Amino acid sequence: MNNNLQRALTARQIQMIALGGTIGVGLFMGASSTIKWTGPSVILAYAIAGLFVFLIMRALGEMLYIYPDTGSFAKFANDYIHPSFSYITASSSIFNWIIVGMSEVIAVIAVGSYMRFWWPELPTWIPGIVVIAILLTANLISVKWFGEFEFWFAAIKVVTIILMIIAGFGIILFGFGNHGDPVGFANLWSHGGFFANGLSGFFFALSIVFGSYIGIELIGVTAGETKDPQKNIKRAINGVIWRILIFYVGSIFIIVTVYPWDEVSQIGSPFVATFAKIGITGAATIINFVVVTAAMSGCNSGIFSTSRMVYTLAKQKQASKIFLRLNRNNVPDIAVIAVTLGIFMGIVLDIVLPLILGKDTNIFVYVFSAGVLPGMVPWFAILISHLRFRLLEKIPDHPFKMPFAPYSNYVTILMLLAVIVGMIFNKETRISVIIGIVYISVVSIVVIAKQWRSNNSIR
Helix, strand or coil: CCCCCCCCECHHHHHHHHHHHCCCHHHHHHHHHHHHHHHHHHHHHHHHHHHHHHHHHHHHHHHHHHCCCCCCHHHHHHHHCCHHHHHHHHHHHHHHHHHHHHHHHHHHHHHHHHHHHCCCCCCCHHHHHHHHHHHHHHHHHCHHHHHHHHHHHHHHHHHHHHHHHHHHHHHHHHCCCCCCCCCCCHHHCCCCCCCCCHHHHHHHHHHHHHHHCCCCCHHHHHHHHECCHHHHHHHHHHCHHHHHHHHHHHHHHHHHHHCCHHHHHHCCCHHHHHHHHCCCCCHHHHHHHHHHHHHHHHHHHHHHHHHHHHHHHHHCCCCCHHHHCCCCCCCCHHHHHHHHHHHHHHHHHHHHHHHHHCCCCCHHHHHHHCCHHHHHHHHHHHHHHHHHHHHHCCCCCCCCCCCCCCHHHHHHHHHHHHHHHHHHHCCCCHHHHHHHHHHHHHHHHHHHHHHHHHHHHHC
């Protein structure tokens, strides 16, 4: 049996995957909800969270530079912390990505309702089925197909946000779409100040904003299937900070500068409103198309990264050896199919949950938020593994060391803990923390039980 993955992802694909990995469907569908917590200072929240996420990626990047390997943070958790923690880390990442994939499918279904304009009798769940079928096929054919799909999905998101930022500056500086009257920058301070809801609102927003960056560590998972991994991973990770500044901080800056922050929730999608303001007809149709591609990108990344995590667990004998099987294109096909079936549950939940919780329930928010805490577990694993890596490995100087380590590790860990505390105190995110704690507790009990059974069998 061939148990080796293929290094087939090119530098072009890795760069665009890295770009797209920082832009989730939540930015298009959830920008208004983060702005309402804190007003214009949400810009600062995205910048601060982005800085800490960059440090996490640099810690991962240093280890990958020395030991490129698929599974990345799970493998490092196994080598530098404990095999049990590796299992918890990989399982949490799998849970998070399946949840993300489910929420992206729900987003596709939500946007699919617009297709009834052309096909009034079309059930809204059919677009979700079509998306899953396309992505399953692409992921089974080869890793190059995954990379190519993700390249174009990410390109659509990137181009849309860049055009939105350009249009926004046209409105701010030259008054495009505002009768030639420049909007200026007054909206940043003239509606209750920069910290409109005080420091508590800012802290709550910071907690939510961190969640929007979850999944950026996907760059590391691609290392095992990347040509010239040291060069390409280094370039991709070093570019994270600029991608955060341009795509997240840049787009949020435009939104809260063009529109009073306390009116953003009333204008619908800020992206649609900005394009419509400068006279682009069909702006809603364009953004709906972008949301669909962003959702497909999230599903695509989820299927890829999660199947590789399952494959890594199987290699470490922590999951069934059936997941080690590779098809003739060196794709772990059983793992891909299993993960896709998990994501398919998003369609089932979209049908069932409204019957239980009511038709007005925001199913996307309920499902997406459930994966936030498990999604942060890999970040803790990366930071702690890197501390142990520095302590145990006697590696000569190299050009990709994490800045200010180990102090930057400790400060980042404390910040992540503070974010979790903030989520517990915020009633809108409390349920997601509880779900995450329950899941991690169950996985930990399973690990302890396995370890106890293994120790008893040795005796």
